[in-house]
Amino acid sequence: MDSLVILIAVLVLAGFVGYTVISKVPNTLHTPLMSGTNAIHGIVVLGGLLLMAESSGFLEKLLLVIAVAFGTINVVGGFLVTDRMLEMFKGKRREEPAAAPKPDGSEGS
Numbered sequence: 403m404d405s406l407v408i409l410i411a412v413l414v415l416a417g418f419v420g421y422t423v424i425s426k427v428p429n430t431l432h433t434p435l436m437s438g439t440n441a442i443h444g445i446v447v448l449g450g451l452l453l454m455a456e457s458s459g460f461l462e463k464l465l466l467v468i469a470v471a472f473g474t475i476n477v478v479g480g481f482l483v484t485d486r487m488l489e490m491f492k493g494k495r496r497e498e499p500a501a502a503p504k505p506d507g508s509e510g511s
Contacts, residue, residue: 432487440480447473 427435450470457463 436480436484436487440477440484443473443477443480447477 424435447470450466450473454463454466454470457466
């Protein structure tokens with residue numbers, strides 16, 4: 403029972419620390435932070451897949467399938483959002499100006 407209380411305390415403290423750290427991140431660092439988080443979630447998905455090989459009961463396998471599915475959705479969605487955010491930082495491409503007409507009235511080329 404004591405170990406359960408300790409685990410719950412660690413979870414709650416980790417939540418508070420995570421919220422405090424993330425809330426202090428400037429806007430310019432959110433994209434790199436999201437990319438790093440997506441890489442970590444990819445490792446979590448891989449760990450879930452490895453645990454599926456060692457799971458024995460139906461409930462364990464079901465929970466692992468659900469966890470891997472949600473983790474995969476999180477990774478893919480995170481990379482899509484990161485890609486979209488990076489597109490916002492790219493400069494807009496300028497179209498080449500049309501050739502100015504020549505003084506004699508003919509089109510320039």
